[in-house]
Amino acid sequence: QKEVEQDPGPLSVPEGAIVSLNCTYSNSAFQYFMWYRQYSRKGPELLMYTYSSGNKEDGRFTAQVDKSSKYISLFIRDSQPSDSATYLCAMRSAGGTSYGKLTFGQGTILTVHP
Amino acid sequence: KAGVTQTPRYLIKTRGQQVTLSCSPISGHRSVSWYQQTPGQGLQFLFEYFSETQRNKGNFPGRFSGRQFSNSRSEMNVSTLELGDSALYLCASSMTSGFSYNEQFFGPGTRLTVL
Numbered sequence: 001q002k003e004v005e006q007d008p009g010p011l012s013v014p015e016g017a018i019v020s021l022n023c024t025y026s027n028s029a030f031q032y033f034m035w036y037r038q039y040s041r042k043g044p045e046l047l048m049y050t051y052s053s054g055n056k057e058d059g060r061f062t063a064q065v066d067k068s069s070k071y072i073s074l075f076i077r078d079s080q081p082s083d084s085a086t087y088l089c090a091m092r093s094a095g096g097t098s099y100g101k102l103t104f105g106q107g108t109i110l111t112v113h114p
Numbered sequence: 115k116a117g118v119t120q121t122p123r124y125l126i127k128t129r130g131q132q133v134t135l136s137c138s139p140i141s142g143h144r145s146v147s148w149y150q151q152t153p154g155q156g157l158q159f160l161f162e163y164f165s166e167t168q169r170n171k172g173n174f175p176g177r178f179s180g181r182q183f184s185n186s187r188s189e190m191n192v193s194t195l196e197l198g199d200s201a202l203y204l205c206a207s208s209m210t211s212g213f214s215y216n217e218q219f220f221g222p223g224t225r226l227t228v229l
Contacts, residue, residue, distance in 0.1 A: 032215040043118070043204050043220030044157075051215065088157065094213045099170040100147040100162025102206075102218065107156060 003027050006089055006105025015114050019076040023089035023105045026070065030091040030103070033065050035074045038086045038107070047087075048074065079112045086110070116141065118207050118221035126227045132193040135224045139186050139207030145169075146188040147218060148180060151202040160203075163188055164211035192226075200228045 006023045013019055021035075032051055036044035048063040050056045050072075056063045062075040072091075076083055089105040092098050119138045127133050139146050148160040159172040163182035180190040186207075192199055202225050206218035 036220075041222070043206075043222050045220065046217060049215070049217065090157075092215065097170065098213070099211050100145055100164070100208070100218075101159045101170050101172070102147075102149075102157075103159070104149075104157040 001026065002106075003103050004089060004091060004105045007108060008106045010109040010111060012111045012113065013079055015079060015081060015112055017079050017112070019079050019083070019110060019112075021074040021076075021087050021089075021108050021110070023072050024070055025072075025091055025103075027091070027093065027103070028067075028070070029093035029095070031094045032092040033063070033072050034090040034092075034102070035061075035063055036088040036090055036104075038088060040085075044088055081112050081114055084111045118205060118219055120203075120205055120221040120224050122224060123222065124225045124227075126229065127195050128229050129195055129197060131195050132191060133195060133226060134189055134191045135203055135205075135226070137188045137190075137205035137207075137221060139188070139205075140219055143207035143209050143219070144186050145208045145211040145216065146182060146186065147206045147208075148188070148190050149204045149206065150174070151204055151223070152200075157204070160190065162211065169211055195228045197228050199226065201226060 035047045038044040053067045064073045086107040088107045090102040147162040162170040202223040208216040
């Protein structure tokens with residue numbers, strides 16, 4: 001079983017919809033939680049970063065972390081066609097074995113159609 | 115500020131050959147991590163270098179190796195290529211390395227195809 005599970009989709013929504021993306025994880029040592037966006041033929045770019053449990057909002061994006069349930073979410077409000085991409089959750093523990101290492105979910109392919 | 119650059123962008127090799135990929139981090143960044151991305155396994159951590167020293171290593175065979183130079187540029191090498199090594203190889207740089215979080219900035223990747 002993978003340490004981080006993410007539904008690969010694909011997910012197709014109409015423009016203006018609210019999108020919910022989720023990941024579950026098994027490693028209780030994870031302390032840092034990230035969402036990356038990856039466009040075709042590009043490298044991932046960081047969207048949101050959260051430390052430990054809680055919510056974080058940035059414009060149309062909201063990230064939630066529930067460590068008790070080992071569950072993280074990303075919400076996209078008023079989705080736009082330009083949001084069409086692969087969304088990857090990533091996690092990292094603290095400690096020596098974590099140097100430079102992010103553990104990623106499979107990625108969810110999102111398409112927002114006009 | 116220039117981003118992370120990777121060369122070459124595309125590479126075709128045959129089984130049994132070896133390959134070297136290059137990564138130039140963002141200026142001032144001293145940590146470089148490498149990842150392999152495939153449709154089946156997603157993004158998997160290969161290794162991390164900081165100040166020319168390998169600080170961490172993922173679960174990949176010894177055919178995968180890397181190094182970092184004094185200017186923080188990094189190379190990774192794959193020897194005796196197998197068909198399953200076909201993937202997008204991504205490098206990511208961050209300012210430093212350590213226990214706490216350091217944002218990683220990814221390059222565009224090198225697409226390796228093994229025939």
